[in-house]
Amino acid sequence: MSVSDAPAAVDEARLWRRHMSLAEIGATAKGGVDRQALSEEEARARALLAEWASELGYAVSVDGISNLFIRREGTDPALAPVLTGSHIDSQPTGGKFDGAYGVLAGIEALQALDEAGIETARPIETVAWLNEEGSRFAPGMMGSEAFAGLRPFDEIAAVADRGGTSVADDLPRAFAATPGAERRGIGFPVAAFVEAHIEQGPALERAGIPIGVVTGIQGVRRMRVRVTGEEAHAGTTPKSARRDALWEAARMVDALQRRIHRDDEHRFTVGMMEIRPNVPSVVAAEVLFSIDIRHPDSDTLARLEAEVDGICRNSLVACDVETWTIAQAPSIWFDDGVVDTIESAAVDLELGNMRLFSGAGHDARQLSFVCPTGMIFVPCEKGISHNEAENASPADLADGARVLAETLVRLANG
């Protein structure tokens, strides 16, 4: 298939400049970004996106949960738009590209279509979804979940951060950032959604391939384990009389690592542990820790989840244990039509590409329940992300934006 003029109009230097400008907002001393959802920094980033959109003549709108949309009109405005985008919130020690790339590649693609003089039948909108990361308000993916009707607004609005501030408390700050934006209801018909993102893993870099055609997102189980023991004096309580919650939690973590984290295909993480009273000379009375299990096969995932409780119980010495699941998402597969469109755009642009499965969750998971959806990955340095050292090359980012621009043209005229 012949390629439109849009990919050639993608401007590598301009795309890179916008990344660096956006990364100044919430910049950390180590070169990363702290721009958590509904913070002052995130509001300033919204204002910058709206400023760029206005300069380019695009309409900006915001829905009731503060998802931000930038619209390039189609020749038939009544048709459902093709949507692209990602998120601009970050982890507290996040990088310059996770999320930001998908939004900035979306803006670059719209501008490239303008400069190539391309009209599309459908409108194309670039979206920044609210709170993908979930670091301040957990769990994340709030904007895309609300948009897809997977979680009610009131439930999301009531979620509070550690300081007791709720989403509802801080939503006005997001709305105030784009005072000229039209207000929309949450959720509307979408013809297709394409999200560009850094890979956040090492596969593309290792293979020396610039474009990842993502076929789906692996499922996840998030669990909690509470180990209950008894507070006791470190100097006077003999071992035989102790119910040491921290020691027994450590035994569990080790056993879980050996039994569940079997190989590289299984992903098992204990990333959070809260110890009470967390005092050096007191035997711990209670430990709460998190479990994150991922695997591409949903049945395997369910089996692993079922093993957790028994493994924890077998590690007990004198404490009690309780395990429960707080979130579960099955593996999903993207729409064949969108995946094929992305792949043929890369092939026609003569860009090396490979199919891969996403290890990380993305807003595209939620959108896949309401419209045909796909993702484009570009390499990131050493696969590092959720880290201030996160990096990607200007050339790779531009290649991904070229594939995105061509994909959007094909979907919006198809």
Ligand SMILES: [Zn+2]
């Ligand atoms: Zn992301």
